[in-house]
Amino acid sequence: MPFIDSIRWDSAGLVPMVVQDGKTRDVLMVGWVNREALARTVQTGFTHFWSRSRGKLWKKGESSGHVQIVKELLVDCDMDTVVALVEPRGAACHAGYGSCFYRRLEPLSLGGSLVACCEREFDPCEVYGDQAAGTRQEDGKGEADAR
Amino acid sequence: MPFIDSIRWDSAGLVPMVVQDGKTRDVLMVGWVNREALARTVQTGFTHFWSRSRGKLWKKGESSGHVQIVKELLVDCDMDTVVALVEPRGAACHAGYGSCFYRRLEPLSLGGSLVACCEREFDPCEVYGDQAAGTRQEDGKGEADAR
Numbered sequence: 467m468p469f470i471d472s473i474r475w476d477s478a479g480l481v482p483m484v485v486q487d488g489k490t491r492d493v494l495m496v497g498w499v500n501r502e503a504l505a506r507t508v509q510t511g512f513t514h515f516w517s518r519s520r521g522k523l524w525k526k527g528e529s530s531g532h533v534q535i536v537k538e539l540l541v542d543c544d545m546d547t548v549v550a551l552v553e554p555r556g557a558a559c560h561a562g563y564g565s566c567f568y569r570r571l572e573p574l575s576l577g578g579s580l581v582a583c584c585e586r587e588f589d590p591c592e593v594y595g596d597q598a599a600g601t602r603q604e605d606g607k608g609e610a611d612a613r
Numbered sequence: 614m615p616f617i618d619s620i621r622w623d624s625a626g627l628v629p630m631v632v633q634d635g636k637t638r639d640v641l642m643v644g645w646v647n648r649e650a651l652a653r654t655v656q657t658g659f660t661h662f663w664s665r666s667r668g669k670l671w672k673k674g675e676s677s678g679h680v681q682i683v684k685e686l687l688v689d690c691d692m693d694t695v696v697a698l699v700e701p702r703g704a705a706c707h708a709g710y711g712s713c714f715y716r717r718l719e720p721l722s723l724g725g726s727l728v729a730c731c732e733r734e735f736d737p738c739e740v741y742g743d744q745a746a747g748t749r750q751e752d753g754k755g756e757a758d759a760r
Contacts, residue, residue, distance in 0.1 A: 468723060468724065469718055469723075469725060469726065469727050470723060472727075482629050482643060484631055484640055484643060486640060491638030491639075492638075493631055493633060493640065493687075493696050495689070496629060496631060496689065496694045505723060508718070508721060508722060508723055508725075509722075509723060511721070536721065537721075538717055538718075538721065539717065539718040539721060540640075540714035540715075540716065540717050540718075540730070541714065541716050541718065541727055542642070542643065542713040542714050543706050543707065543708045543710075543713045543715070544713070547643045547713075547714075549640050549714050559690050560690065561690045563690070566689040566690045566691070566694075567687035567688065567689050567694075567696050568687075568690070569687065569688050570685055570686065570687050571616055571655070571685075571686040571687075571688065574655060574658070574683065574684075574685065574686060575655060575656075576615060576616075576617060576652060576655055576656060577615065578616065578655075579616065580616050580619075580688055583687070
């Protein structure tokens with residue numbers, strides 16, 4: 467059976483895809499894939515996702531040029547989550563950071579604060595335009611969606 | 614505002630938590646946390662999850678002893694996914710592997726096969742008991758749930 471037929475999609479036909487830098491091993495982002503997005507990721511070698519807010523397939527980097535070249539694909543024991551090990555061309559995060567996980571809880575307690583733990587690599591307004599950058603950060607989409 | 618009040622829980626009150634080994638940087642597992650599971654993770658320093666299949670909070674390692682000691686907690690730009698960097702005490706996966714992502718798609722194509730890419734660290738039957746190990750692998754729970 468082709469591996470993609472073994473994936474246990476959720477009720478919305480999605481599973482999470484963790485994107486990890488194959489060299490630095492940083493977790494860059496977590497997005498959602500449906501069957502088509504996962505198939506395109508494997509076929510083209512570039513990460514693709516399903517946008518829950520926009521209801522459409524998107525290719526990471528389609529606006530910014532910050533594509534992710536897939537080097538390896540791992541699947542978990544339950545067949546309901548995948549990890550893509552990638553070579554990123556540019557920053558992953560729409561906020562300009564290399565990783566979407568650019569904030570750390572400091573100190574590690576319920577009273578701690580989220581503190582930026584890496585440097586910004588680009589100005590979102592220059593890459594996405596003022597309006598797009600503003601919207602993207604405030605639209606409450608609830609998913610990694612840094613086109 | 615406490616960071617936990619800023620988390621954007623989904624309609625079921627959950628967000629994914631990626632568990633990454635702080636030293637090897639391997640992604641070990643992805644589970645789901647609700648507000649209580651995330652609070653306990655931060656307060657106790659051990660990963661806790663919400664089991665969607667069993668409808669209850671669980672501590673990783675509560676059956677196996679394979680706990681995960683939390684070293685850092687990262688939050689993404691959209692506030693809807695967290696990464697816990699941990700020091701694992703034992704294997705993460707109920708199937709006996711250090712990571713739940715123990716299979717790689719080889720070759721990286723739709724016709725590829727899932728091939729184990731790391732060694733088994735324990736026999737699940739010895740840790741969970743024959744029946745438990747069998748059930749856990751076949752119950753279609755759709756989430757990492759290696760107690």
